[in-house]
Amino acid sequence: MKSDWREILTWLKPYSWQLTGNIFSNILVAIFTVVSIPVLKPFFDVLFDQISDKSDIEGPVAFSFNNIEPFINYYLFEFVNNNGKEKALLIVCLFIVANFLLKNIFRYISLVFMAVLRNGIVRDLRNKLFDTLLIKPFSFYKEERKGNLLTIMSSDVMEFESSVLSVLETIIRSPLIIIGSLGYMLYVSPELTLYVLLLMLFTIVVIGGLSRRLKKNSKEAQDLVGSTLSITEEAVYGIKTIRAFYAQDYVKKLFSKFNNSFRRLRNKILFRKDLASPMSEFLGVTVVTVLLWLGSNQVFSEEMDASTFLTFIFAFYNIIDPAKSFSSAYYNLQKGMGAYSRIQSLINSDKEVQLISGTKKMEFLGESIVIERLNFKYPGEESNVLSNINIEIKKGDRVALVGASGSGKTTLVDLICRFLQPTSGTIRFDNIDIKEFTEDSFRKNISIVSQEPVLFHDSIRNNICLNDVDHDEERILSACHKANVSPFLNSFESGLDTIVGEGGGKLSGGQRQRIVLARALYYNAPILVLDEATSALDSESENSIQEAIENLGSDKTIIIIAHRLQTIRNADKIIVLDDGVVIEEGQHSELIDSNGVYRRFVELQSF
Numbered sequence: 001m002k003s004d005w006r007e008i009l010t011w012l013k014p015y016s017w018q019l020t021g022n023i024f025s026n027i028l029v030a031i032f033t034v035v036s037i038p039v040l041k042p043f044f045d046v047l048f049d050q051i052s053d054k055s056d057i058e059g060p061v062a063f064s065f066n067n068i069e070p071f072i073n074y075y076l077f078e079f080v081n082n083n084g085k086e087k088a089l090l091i092v093c094l095f096i097v098a099n100f101l102l103k104n105i106f107r108y109i110s111l112v113f114m115a116v117l118r119n120g121i122v123r124d125l126r127n128k129l130f131d132t133l134l135i136k137p138f139s140f141y142k143e144e145r146k147g148n149l150l151t152i153m154s155s156d157v158m159e160f161e162s163s164v165l166s167v168l169e170t171i172i173r174s175p176l177i178i179i180g181s182l183g184y185m186l187y188v189s190p191e192l193t194l195y196v197l198l199l200m201l202f203t204i205v206v207i208g209g210l211s212r213r214l215k216k217n218s219k220e221a222q223d224l225v226g227s228t229l230s231i232t233e234e235a236v237y238g239i240k241t242i243r244a245f246y247a248q249d250y251v252k253k254l255f256s257k258f259n260n261s262f263r264r265l266r267n268k269i270l271f272r273k274d275l276a277s278p279m280s281e282f283l284g285v286t287v288v289t290v291l292l293w294l295g296s297n298q299v300f301s302e303e304m305d306a307s308t309f310l311t312f313i314f315a316f317y318n319i320i321d322p323a324k325s326f327s328s329a330y331y332n333l334q335k336g337m338g339a340y341s342r343i344q345s346l347i348n349s350d351k352e353v354q355l356i357s358g359t360k361k362m363e364f365l366g367e368s369i370v371i372e373r374l375n376f377k378y379p380g381e382e383s384n385v386l387s388n389i390n391i392e393i394k395k396g397d398r399v400a401l402v403g404a405s406g407s408g409k410t411t412l413v414d415l416i417c418r419f420l421q422p423t424s425g426t427i428r429f430d431n432i433d434i435k436e437f438t439e440d441s442f443r444k445n446i447s448i449v450s451q452e453p454v455l456f457h458d459s460i461r462n463n464i465c466l467n468d469v470d471h472d473e474e475r476i477l478s479a480c481h482k483a484n485v486s487p488f489l490n491s492f493e494s495g496l497d498t499i500v501g502e503g504g505g506k507l508s509g510g511q512r513q514r515i516v517l518a519r520a521l522y523y524n525a526p527i528l529v530l531d532e533a534t535s536a537l538d539s540e541s542e543n544s545i546q547e548a549i550e551n552l553g554s555d556k557t558i559i560i561i562a563h564r565l566q567t568i569r570n571a572d573k574i575i576v577l578d579d580g581v582v583i584e585e586g587q588h589s590e591l592i593d594s595n596g597v598y599r600r601f602v603e604l605q606s607f
Contacts, residue, residue: 148230
């Protein structure tokens with residue numbers, strides 16, 4: 001818990017000015033709240049006609065802590081004698097109104113400061129979470145459910161804001177009001193104050209026992225929300241498959257399972273949380289009743305003035321609300337810390353080391369890519385996905401990776417592109433291990449077109465340029481022409497400004513793939529990786545793109561993964577993978593003559 005609070009304080013640091021303003025305003029709120037207690041006594045004195053009983057006061061009374069009441073009584077008596085009770089009552093009422101006006105002005109100012117602080121921290125948290133998601137290892141996304149990440153980004157952050165940050169308001173203002181009110185009560189009657197202290201102690205013990213499991217339950221509830229969101233996201237994404245196989249009942253049962261579990265857990269949380277307020281109210285009413293009985297006896301025996309007793313009750317009333325807010329704050333704190341533990345675990349989990357480890361600048365590929373004794377296996381798995389891979393790709397070569405599904409082609413490409421880290425072995429560009437290059441310089445030298453085209457809910461132009469703010473319109477049109485985007489682009493009324501929809505949903509599969517290819521051609525990187533880049537294209541489009549690739553020039557190093565072997569016949573080198581091992585290597589004609597696995601692939605496709 002201490003480490004959690006240390007981290008929370010780091011989020012508060014940029015808002016120290018707002019926090020200071022909130023603290024200062026809350027101090028003034030507490031002062032005016034406490035001052036309003038003794039201010040009421042003159043009002044009651046005038047109202048109950050107790051001022052006329054003060055005629056025995058001799059001379060002006062010096063102001064001191066021990067003489068507060070005589071000091072007020074003397075000057076109030078003088079004012080009543082000189083101006084009458086009606087005017088004295090008016091002055092006291094105006095003073096009370098002014099006091100409460102100032103109290104609420106500063107209360108509003110404190111809330112303004114707190115609103116800026118809370119919303120700023122929510123923004124910073126979400127920025128940090130989003131930045132963290134962009135630098136996670138790829139293995140993280142395979143293991144983590146999307147719905148859980150969305151829950152952390154949305155409801156967990158809001159739970160933290162509404163629970164933990166709201167406690168800041170309570171822990172600053174409420175103690176000051178309680179201390180000030182208790183101070184006045186002790187000044188008036190230590191005996192009656194003792195009952196108040198006993199009640200507060202009892203309330204803390206009872207409320208603490210009720211909320212012991214709240215943090216754990218809150219974290220479990222947020223986990224269940226993540227599961228329900230994941231199922232929802234998967235159902236929306238796979239709605240066609242669900243309907244095609246009439247699997248509605250299956251996904252309904254799956255969703256209902258988590259949704260019912262969430263309902264039961266939320267009931268437990270709310271039962272505990274909602275019990276705090278009525279219980280503390282009941283305890284408060286009980287002690288007020290006791291105080292009324294004890295205090296009334298003191299008034300009847302003339303141990304205490306009626307006006308003093310009423311202000312004592314008012315002081316106790318001022319304590320009830322802050323005390324209740326403390327009990328609510330404790331509940332909210334437990335709930336909020338459950339949400340924060342999920343936020344913290346995401347922020348502090350492993351980052352992709354290769355994004356920040358490199359220090360050398362990569363200018364261009366000068367000679368070759370050398371893969372030596374490369375092995376790779378996914379975390380938690382025993383067998384290697386790739387074993388003892390040794391390949392040399394010279395600058396300007398067209399290299400094709402061939403093999404059955406699951407043979408390790410895409411994994412090898414991901415390693416070359418630095419999306420994964422080798423378990424052992426090295427990948428060197430011009431005799432420099434790729435992990436030594438800075439991320440930005442490495443990315444400028446390599447472009448990839450994956451099998452699944454990724455488009456954003458934006459215009460075609462922005463999907464091609466991405467982070468290139470000062471884009472070159474001529475280069476865009478040239479890339480569109482080479483990737484065969486121009487034919488369907490001209491049919492759109494808005495042209496390059498056409499919005500493609502979420503995931504490119506407004507376009508066909510072939511159109512999406514061609515835009516992604518245009519993106520790679522626009523960046524004109526010296527190394528181009530095509531992972532089944534033409535799989536979603538018709539034969540005519542595929543041929544035109546193959547022609548464009550052939551015309552890229554000898555300075556481009558191209559790595560191609562393809563199942564359609566006619567697209568790689570002219571490759572300088574064809575590498576055949578089987579179960580993570582290189583079993584054949586050579587040109588098309590050489591591999592045909594060797595009568596091996598590659599030849600069987602060609603014969604099967606020809607057939």
